Amino acid sequence: MTANTIAIIDYGMGNLHSISKALQHVAPEQNIIVTAQSQQILNADKVVLPGVGAIKDCMLEIKRHELQQTIIQASQSKPFLGICLGLQALLSHSDENQGIDGLNIIAGQVHQFQSQHLKIPHMGWNQVKTKAHPIWENIADNRYFYFVHSYYAQVDNLDYQIGETEYGQKFCAVLAKDNIVATQFHPEKSHEAGLQLLRNFANWNGE
Template identity: 55%
Template sequence: MNTIAIIDYGMSNLSSVVKAVKYVAPNDNVIVTANSDEINDADKIIFPGQGAAKKCMQSIYDQNLDQAIKKSSKEKPFLGICMGMQVLMDYSDENKGTNCLGIIQGKVKKFKKNINTRIKIPHMGWNKIIIKKDHPVWHKIENESYFYFVHSYFTNPVEKSSVIGETNYGHIFSSVIAKDNIVAIQGHPEKSSSIGLQFLKNFIRN
């Protein structure tokens, strides 16, 4: 039995993530925690998040979680979801500029309104993920499967070879990154029906 720690830094409604992880890992020990020791002791880490970058970073620092997040992202399977993906980067343009954790090199940018396509912001709804690279998280998931997204900013990693999934919203952006033991996804697997559950299962079983 593995212990899967879902990091709770007070910035999001974790209930959906917790329910989905428990559903796909009924025999594992799923904990929700803001405690560095528990994060260090866990076998796998899930790092969700919603809201604005600055507040997210602030609550990570307020709860002294930055070191535990950095350490665990180097040492064990680590899954960032949505804002949990974005704050892994160096820097976000959100809130007039926010320094992030710097675990993955690159920046977070805002979708631009485009007169021709008139995209709405946030990018909210179901969109395809184009698989760019083989990875265990894609087990039993077809190319161009639909995932549920809700976000206004997107990541732009320096190392293009770490991009394992892309999505098109006005332009192509990196929607899934894998680097060493870290996987980060912009969409919400916990809300993406059976395909999203498969993605979570792949991360947990891997």
């Protein structure tokens, strides 16, 4: 059996060191590559779309690297994991930066946390209420994961929400549709529970 390849998309949005090390840690037998090359991404067995920062820069960088079609294509054809901004970018629209259209791969909106009483960004460890999905294998309900974000996602069709977290209001912490999974939190920074999620992704066939 040849080693699987997991491609982490490098489009200039944030540090990919941690996610690549975490994947190597949980899937040492797989080939983890960090790349901006469309062909490498499309040839990989699995794809990870990370992202840290603001949505405007994120979308600009995806376009500048001419990766929009590649990401859409990968998201339709192989196990695909979006992380943080990589979740928000999959949705239809974000209110951040005066309003930015996303990739619209899954119908949903991104809004800003608004509360007098809450510290923003939502930074730290919060619990995730789970709904059956292979990505949750060996992860108990209500485990803590590490979040850092000021905008939160809401998917139009709640069937696609497989993880829910509450901070002022309930929001989509994890979404899943067909071969796509995306997390608002950072599994690569979420200790054992996060590593287990990455292990599950590395073992997932997308069904």
